[in-house]
Amino acid sequence: MIGADGLALATRGLRKSYGPRRALDGLDLSVPAGVVYGFLGPNGAGKTTTLRVLTGLVHPDGGTVEILGKPFHRGDRRRLFEVGALVESPTFYPYLSARANLRELAASGARVPSRRIEELLDVVGLCERANDRVQEYSMGMKQRLGIAAALLSDPKLLLLDEPANGLDPAGIVAMRDTLRALASQGKTVVVSSHLLGEIQVMADTVGIIASGKLVREGPLKELLATQGVVKVRVQPDRVDAAIATLAPEFPAGRLTETDRDEGWLSVRIEPNRAEVISQKLAGAGIYVSGLESGTDLEMLFLELTGGQAATGEGSFVGLADSDAGGATAGKGTVA
Amino acid sequence: MRLFFSGLRKLVRRPATWVTLGLLIGLLALIIIAVGATANERTNATREAAAKTLVTFPGAYDRILQFITGLGGLFALLYGAAIAGSEWSWGTLKSAVARGESRVRYMMISYVAVAVMIACGILITFAVGVVAGIIGAHLANVSTSGLGDSATLTDLPQRLLKGWVAVVEEGALGFTIATLARSQLAGIGVGIAFYFGEGFASLVLPDIVKYLPFSVANASLATGTSTVGMFSGGSSTLPADQAQVLVIVWLVGALVVAALFSDRAEIAG
Numbered sequence: 001m002i003g004a005d006g007l008a009l010a011t012r013g014l015r016k017s018y019g020p021r022r023a024l025d026g027l028d029l030s031v032p033a034g035v036v037y038g039f040l041g042p043n044g045a046g047k048t049t050t051l052r053v054l055t056g057l058v059h060p061d062g063g064t065v066e067i068l069g070k071p072f073h074r075g076d077r078r079r080l081f082e083v084g085a086l087v088e089s090p091t092f093y094p095y096l097s098a099r100a101n102l103r104e105l106a107a108s109g110a111r112v113p114s115r116r117i118e119e120l121l122d123v124v125g126l127c128e129r130a131n132d133r134v135q136e137y138s139m140g141m142k143q144r145l146g147i148a149a150a151l152l153s154d155p156k157l158l159l160l161d162e163p164a165n166g167l168d169p170a171g172i173v174a175m176r177d178t179l180r181a182l183a184s185q186g187k188t189v190v191v192s193s194h195l196l197g198e199i200q201v202m203a204d205t206v207g208i209i210a211s212g213k214l215v216r217e218g219p220l221k222e223l224l225a226t227q228g229v230v231k232v233r234v235q236p237d238r239v240d241a242a243i244a245t246l247a248p249e250f251p252a253g254r255l256t257e258t259d260r261d262e263g264w265l266s267v268r269i270e271p272n273r274a275e276v277i278s279q280k281l282a283g284a285g286i287y288v289s290g291l292e293s294g295t296d297l298e299m300l301f302l303e304l305t306g307g308q309a310a311t312g313e314g315s316f317v318g319l320a321d322s323d324a325g326g327a328t329a330g331k332g333t334v335a
Numbered sequence: 336m337r338l339f340f341s342g343l344r345k346l347v348r349r350p351a352t353w354v355t356l357g358l359l360i361g362l363l364a365l366i367i368i369a370v371g372a373t374a375n376e377r378t379n380a381t382r383e384a385a386a387k388t389l390v391t392f393p394g395a396y397d398r399i400l401q402f403i404t405g406l407g408g409l410f411a412l413l414y415g416a417a418i419a420g421s422e423w424s425w426g427t428l429k430s431a432v433a434r435g436e437s438r439v440r441y442m443m444i445s446y447v448a449v450a451v452m453i454a455c456g457i458l459i460t461f462a463v464g465v466v467a468g469i470i471g472a473h474l475a476n477v478s479t480s481g482l483g484d485s486a487t488l489t490d491l492p493q494r495l496l497k498g499w500v501a502v503v504e505e506g507a508l509g510f511t512i513a514t515l516a517r518s519q520l521a522g523i524g525v526g527i528a529f530y531f532g533e534g535f536a537s538l539v540l541p542d543i544v545k546y547l548p549f550s551v552a553n554a555s556l557a558t559g560t561s562t563v564g565m566f567s568g569g570s571s572t573l574p575a576d577q578a579q580v581l582v583i584v585w586l587v588g589a590l591v592v593a594a595l596f597s598d599r600a601e602i603a604g
Binding site: 055056059077083089094096100108109152 | 338344345348350421426427429430431433434435436437601603
């Protein structure tokens, strides 16, 4: 069941604070039914808090949540019978096997046919190790089991927090195929992830949050089309000249020096207009040695979130750039 | 019911269940057999008589039960703390809640399963204790004719039931402490501190401590002739019938606190 507005999940003005720290600050999410929804944000932006609220683990201070077309309040735990979730790390009884863990988990919440457990062990590729104790599992195997646990009730809405954590490349591809297949069956999959490349190839729609607020949401293709980026490479000693040439055409915020040493610039422009840049530079006697036309979720993400972790999370400072003032030294908006 | 049977299956497969039971049985059997084996070697006649009392039936039934409810109470406290704490430490409560399970139902049914396991543990330990008592009696050259004492055997089920309620109350305290601490280790640590703290406090504040959970659990099992252990409390011990009511009050109170906390807690991590 979905809402009249076609949404499988909607939050309006969702607020949550932990002491003085505001984790969610009026979050408005609109997740269409039957899509893979990429839920993005820097560390501490509020992604996990959102998933905790959506699964009834924490109680919001304000705002509303609608799951599969119906309001979800504190007492509506049965709404979660149609929701599967993997929030933060997968959790199991370490002394039980994978099969036993799924069986005992199935004893809570919605009823699950026993054959479902065998199906899921097969789906996540754990059949051969299903009788081994979970404490003997690798992180990737636990993650697979966590995904199986989230799928236990054959949910209409699936909430996954960093599902690719610990998975090997084959596991990531299999997970991606599984999630795409679920979406094609009309189920809705919300994937919170830091792996922007993974989201870019998997998601239909993305929502990007920063500091507990939604900063952009929409179909991925549309967002990238309007936020298209063309990367241009010129001789490193001609970077300043290239910037001076392009600056009048591309106002503040649209031209970024991404790597001075290698001579790379990023220009926000529709990808199908990349030749404009080449013409401009050639007209000024600056010859382009590399041109990467296309779209880049990472650029969009960094631009919308300011490329910063949330307050209190700190920045990850690269050692090589520490003398120059941090990892972002050498990068900056110049026009 | 599926949640209850799931709880039982989890406990049966849990190493802590068998370690706890094994320790209790091992200590009981070791003490009784060792006392029986050495009873005739005592140079002091009073000590020899005291040692033989331990392995002389029907009084031995009482002493075995007192041992189980005494040391077993502490073990039940630790066991209850381990079960509740692990639901938070391992995050398994989180998984159940995210599936739409009621927090209160989940935690309370988990404790009902613990109480059933405690009942099984008491019965098994008591049976082993009786066998150890018979062995000890033979080693001490004491008659076992009192084994079939009809008055004691008639009274035994009721005494076992009271013992179970007292131990379940102590287990519930550990369960609640670990729930409040959201941690196995913290629950066990605080539980031990509480247990021994109450024991030591009974030396200086007997009129207050006699109402506290471990003291009432101990007093509820008094036969009128003796109470044992660090919670005996001397003249400040409550009458058994009054203590039995307080045991129920502590048991229900502890579980209500655990339920309320579980219902309101924010589950993270």
